[in-house]
Amino acid sequence: MGPSAPLVAGNARVKDARRLSRRSVRSERRLFLADGPKAVEGALEVPGRLVEVFATPAATERYDALARAAREADVAWTTVDDRALASLSDAVSPAGLVGVCHFLDVGLDEVLASAPRLLAICADVRDPGNAGTVIRCADAAGADAVVLAGSSVDAYNPKTVRASVGSLFHLPVVVEPDAAAAVRAARAAGLTVLAADGAGERDLYADAPLEGPVAWLLGNEAWGLPEDLAALADHRVAIPIHGRAESLNLSTAAALCLYETARHHRRG
Incomplete structure (x- = not known):
């Protein structure tokens, strides 16, 4: 069986992640979105911090090493289409991948x-x-x-x-x-x-x-x-x-x- 089709913007999982763009939802769930490869890479360096990565097929290919590292760390790497990714990013030119991460502030x-x-x-x-x-x-x-x-x-x-x-x-x-x-x-x-x-x-x-x-x-x-x-x-x-x-x-x-x-x- 070949790879599954990328998720679309209307997919329930994408819509659920998109809710994290609101501060009240972030605070309630203690989760946030980290946009771009540097953020995802940084989150991956902290065990247990990264929950899931949404990435376009092109970004998955471009950041293949990062995708492999995520999977080796048992972090879900989910492919989405361009419109779905854009709905998760507020960047003018999204880099193609967004991570869902646990809060990290300390006392x-x-x-x-x-x-x-x-x-x-x-x-x-x-x-x-x-x-x-x-x-x-x-x-x-x-x-x-x-x-x-x-x-x-x-x-x-x-x-x-x-x-x-x-x-x-x-x-x-x-x-x-x-x-x-x-x-x-x-x-x-x-x-x-x-x-x-x-x-x-x-x-x-x-x-x-x-x-x-x-x-x-x-x-x-x-x-x-x-x-x-x-x-x-x-x-x-x-x-x-x-x-x-x-x-x-x-x-x-x-x-x-x-x-x-x-x-x-x-x-x-």
Whole structure:
């Protein structure tokens, strides 16, 4: 018997997976969609994280090694037609495969108990692309975790997952509704909390205390950090701007802060 025909958009299994595009359904079922080969590959590296992969026949052929690895891990690899795949992806040009994955966030207490050296605490970050890029930057810099605090965007928003390019599966992500509690807990655990603030009294490259364990506190894209939250940090640190730009994009500022801290840690 030959291979079965690809599932269509109206298939019950495809429709059931498509419901995960809604945050309420994701939260209820603690499952989310991971779009693209990097995300699927990242999920596959964590045992038990990947539930199923929906892929077009063309993507199955193109990512043959990934398909084999999934099957060897007893993860269902289900072929679907192009319209069905497009219904599961919010990408303009879908890569042809989408994974269904279990939630992966961990508690802040668990992260702090592991004696982290470098954290990123994102307070009220609303743009999913920025959140995903901060996770990617933190992963690249060797950070120990990212905390999405306050009213930050859903960690499992498809755009957040895609912007992390697989890094969502590489380091712990914490979801903490109380940003002030996250800052206090980080300080109590022995981390120096540094608020990224354009008007800060310390200079990132001159006198910021980066040698010990550090938690960077990063604010909202539009209005930065609320005064009461920034006041909880040990220091406010500015990134010097030498040209005429008013400020830096959140994810760019995060990358500079995290990498400069990582440089100090590795030098020490």
